[in-house]
Amino acid sequence: MSTVRSFWNPRSGASPYWNPYLETMPRERLDAIHLKRIKSLLRYAYDNSPFYRQKFQEAGITPDDIRTLEDFKTRVPVTDKSDFIHLQEENPHYGQTGAMPEEYIAHHCETSGTTGIPLRIPYTMYDTERYGEGWVYGWWAVGIRPHDTFYFAFNWGLFAGFWSAYWGVRRLGGKVYSGGGQTTEGHIRAIQRLRPTVLLSTPTYALYMAEVAREMGIDPAGLSIKYTYHAGEPGPCALPAVRKQLDESWGAFSSECYGVAELHSLTFGCPTREGVHLDETNTFSWSRDPESGKEIPEGQIGENIVTTYVNNAQPLINYRTHDLVERHYNCVCGRTWAFLRGVVLGRSDFMVTIRGTNVYQSAVEKILGSIPGVSTHYQMILTREKGLDRMLVQVEPVKEYPVEKQVQLGEQVGKAIHQALKVRLEVETVPVGSLPRYELKTKRIVDQRPKEVRRALDR
Numbered sequence: 001m002s003t004v005r006s007f008w009n010p011r012s013g014a015s016p017y018w019n020p021y022l023e024t025m026p027r028e029r030l031d032a033i034h035l036k037r038i039k040s041l042l043r044y045a046y047d048n049s050p051f052y053r054q055k056f057q058e059a060g061i062t063p064d065d066i067r068t069l070e071d072f073k074t075r076v077p078v079t080d081k082s083d084f085i086h087l088q089e090e091n092p093h094y095g096q097t098g099a100m101p102e103e104y105i106a107h108h109c110e111t112s113g114t115t116g117i118p119l120r121i122p123y124t125m126y127d128t129e130r131y132g133e134g135w136v137y138g139w140w141a142v143g144i145r146p147h148d149t150f151y152f153a154f155n156w157g158l159f160a161g162f163w164s165a166y167w168g169v170r171r172l173g174g175k176v177y178s179g180g181g182q183t184t185e186g187h188i189r190a191i192q193r194l195r196p197t198v199l200l201s202t203p204t205y206a207l208y209m210a211e212v213a214r215e216m217g218i219d220p221a222g223l224s225i226k227y228t229y230h231a232g233e234p235g236p237c238a239l240p241a242v243r244k245q246l247d248e249s250w251g252a253f254s255s256e257c258y259g260v261a262e263l264h265s266l267t268f269g270c271p272t273r274e275g276v277h278l279d280e281t282n283t284f285s286w287s288r289d290p291e292s293g294k295e296i297p298e299g300q301i302g303e304n305i306v307t308t309y310v311n312n313a314q315p316l317i318n319y320r321t322h323d324l325v326e327r328h329y330n331c332v333c334g335r336t337w338a339f340l341r342g343v344v345l346g347r348s349d350f351m352v353t354i355r356g357t358n359v360y361q362s363a364v365e366k367i368l369g370s371i372p373g374v375s376t377h378y379q380m381i382l383t384r385e386k387g388l389d390r391m392l393v394q395v396e397p398v399k400e401y402p403v404e405k406q407v408q409l410g411e412q413v414g415k416a417i418h419q420a421l422k423v424r425l426e427v428e429t430v431p432v433g434s435l436p437r438y439e440l441k442t443k444r445i446v447d448q449r450p451k452e453v454r455r456a457l458d459r
């Protein structure tokens with residue numbers, strides 16, 4: 001019969017965890033579950049996806065050869081976005097990378113593809129349910145409950161983006177307000193009228209919305225928003241300055257999900273907002289040295305390699321995210337699920353070498369986020385001269401910044417970059433409002449180098 005434990009209803013709202021049993025499960029038990037799921041995933045992919053069958057054959061393995069997580073990390077080859085794009089190009093729909101007959105596909109999305117060809121992402125109905133639940137862990141962790149109402153400042157295009165958050169709201173039992181594609185003023189008016197409690201958007205767009213609201217004579221902090229939740233760009237768990245601006249602008253609590261469109265929502269903000277937790281019910285991930293391929297131990301920086309249990313339509317196994325992360329297994333919030341401190345610390349493929357120093361986009365972003373007076377609008381322009389890469393950083397000051405001090409602000413940024421990264425970059429202060437504002441995936445890097453030297457920036 002029932003035990004004392006069953007008196008406590010984990011869904012009562014008293015628990016800080018959406019799924020206390022799994023979120024606090026000891027590592028060894030979690031790993032045992034992972035191994036079991038990985039084994040069945042390998043078998044499934046081998047039997048149903050021509051791409052994986054060939055990949056395993058080339059590596060000289062069958063699913064039965066993988067008996068431990070160690071085997072999995074060392075013997076199962078990594079996969080990359082380019083493998084999928086290449087095969088999809090040659091075939092209609094998903095080609096050899098798909099593992100399900102077409103009629104089982106319930107939803108089709110694509111990566112945003114800032115450069116090159118977008119990756120096609122098929123989902124079965126089950127995939128969307130699981131993908132959506134990834135968000136719920138994070139919402140629950142910060143106090144969002146089924147009575148909350150969600151405003152989507154998202155245009156519902158082919159880009160996966162907040163579609164998965166929509167599936168998540170359905171899983172939670174919250175209410176959806178689909179803001180859709182309209183003017184920023186329109187979004188503000190809708191929020192004023194509908195009084196949602198949660199705002200979902202990219203961090204940049206939430207800040208821009210607040211700016212526009214103020215121009216309309218409306219104090220965004222006085223509206224109904226209690227939480228802002230973000231994805232698509234480094235947000236409140238990665239950049240303290242952005243967190244502060246978001247919290248203050250909206251008079252709300254901000255958090256974020258670091259997801260990868262083709263994988264799934266992947267992680268959710270720890271309530272400490274020092275980083276994110278991996279959703280270990282849907283994901284297995286480990287860190288790898290991008291050069292040698294060797295595993296990187298806890299506490300050190302390596303590339304995040306992800307296997308998802310969510311994508312039955314197109315399995316992604318040992319998939320390279322090209323995101324550099326610092327992984328830990330203990331967190332003050334009590335979760336045993338992997339903790340990525342500072343979220344994504346850089347891109348293993350998006351890195352430029354300036355005068356012999358490797359410069360990561362997010363390293364520069366981190367510095368900009370720490371300097372008072374610098375707004376969230378900035379851009380990095382890459383050029384190539386005499387065989388060498390050059391980077392010009394353009395920053396917009398915050399609106400109230402005194403005009404006569406703007407040149408000094410640029411110098412201050414230059415000094416901070418030099419101090420932290422040991423490289424001198426050209427920095428230019430540009431007038432307030434002159435850089436482009438985007439609703440999705442702000443394109444921070446303008447790569448003006450010849451095509452052949454550009455690295456894959458696409459994601």
Ligand SMILES: [Zn+2]
Nearest residue numbers: 270331333335
């Ligand atoms: Zn935590």
